[in-house]
Amino acid sequence: MTAGLHLVTDERLGRDRLLAVVAAAAGAGVAAVQVRAKHATAREFTDLVAAISAAVAGRALVLVNDRVDVALAARHVGVRVDGVHLGQDDLDPVVARTLLGPDATVGWTAHAPEHLQAAHVLPPGTVDYLGVGLVHPTTSKADGPPVLGVDGFGAFAHAAPLPCIAIGGVRLADVPGLMAAGAHGVAVVSAISEAADPGRAAADLVAAAGGAR
Numbered sequence: 001m002t003a004g005l006h007l008v009t010d011e012r013l014g015r016d017r018l019l020a021v022v023a024a025a026a027g028a029g030v031a032a033v034q035v036r037a038k039h040a041t042a043r044e045f046t047d048l049v050a051a052i053s054a055a056v057a058g059r060a061l062v063l064v065n066d067r068v069d070v071a072l073a074a075r076h077v078g079v080r081v082d083g084v085h086l087g088q089d090d091l092d093p094v095v096a097r098t099l100l101g102p103d104a105t106v107g108w109t110a111h112a113p114e115h116l117q118a119a120h121v122l123p124p125g126t127v128d129y130l131g132v133g134l135v136h137p138t139t140s141k142a143d144g145p146p147v148l149g150v151d152g153f154g155a156f157a158h159a160a161p162l163p164c165i166a167i168g169g170v171r172l173a174d175v176p177g178l179m180a181a182g183a184h185g186v187a188v189v190s191a192i193s194e195a196a197d198p199g200r201a202a203a204d205l206v207a208a209a210g211g212a213r
């Protein structure tokens with residue numbers, strides 16, 4: 001179930017704080033935790049996915065950013081991994097779906113007209129949701145795509161053939177407007193990871209995003 005709130009892990013955090021944030025967010029009812037570690041080796045990334053999956057403890061989906069090989073490796077050693085979030089330069093989602101199987105969750109980044117066209121011609125059942133942004137400027141991703149704003153996000157979501165998760169500078173105050181604009185859910189790094197009380201912040205965002213609780 002991908003609707004609701006996604007926590008994307010913050011690579012700026014130390015491991016203890018990161019795992020505490022993940023556990024608090026999972027306890028607050030996030031729908032998914034996406035493990036993002038742009039500078040990790042394959043082995044480091046696989047170990048991190050295992051630690052985060054243990055912290056999630058089955059309370060949310062565990063998605064691996066970018067790396068189908070890491071998702072498969074973690075599964076191979078018995079770690080619960082539910083799927084991947086792929087960018088436009090990552091493995092083709094059709095191939096990812098074949099490798100991960102029909103029950104996996106596969107998300108795909110989209111922010112340009114050609115991405116929408118590509119999404120329209122995907123075989124049914126390939127991708128579960130599109131990650132769409134930036135909603136606002138962010139310091140969590142270097143060289144991010146252009147800012148759409150809430151209205152731009154809504155226009156994109158209405159033209160999309162798949163549910164859209166809003167990402168990029170999303171704060172609690174943005175969530176009602178994004179949901180009203182057609183969001184399937186929202187994904188955040190800073191709004192949870194930088195909060196003084198990440199569990200409280202996650203619970204408030206879950207409530208606003210119409211999560212499972």
Ligand SMILES: Cc1ncc(COP(=O)(O)OP(=O)(O)O)c(N)n1
Binds near residue numbers: 141165
């Ligand atoms: C939910 C969600 N949407 C978009 C992204 C961005 O993915 P990508 O463009 O591949 O950028 P990186 O996260 O890999 O830097 C995302 N991660 N999650």
Ligand SMILES: Cc1ncsc1CCOP(=O)(O)O
Binds near residue numbers: 008133134141190
């Ligand atoms: C990974 C990613 N992809 C697009 S924006 C982003 C980071 C969003 O982080 P924040 O919620 O702190 O703006």
Ligand SMILES: [Mg+2]
Binds near residue numbers: 065085086
């Ligand atoms: Mg990516």
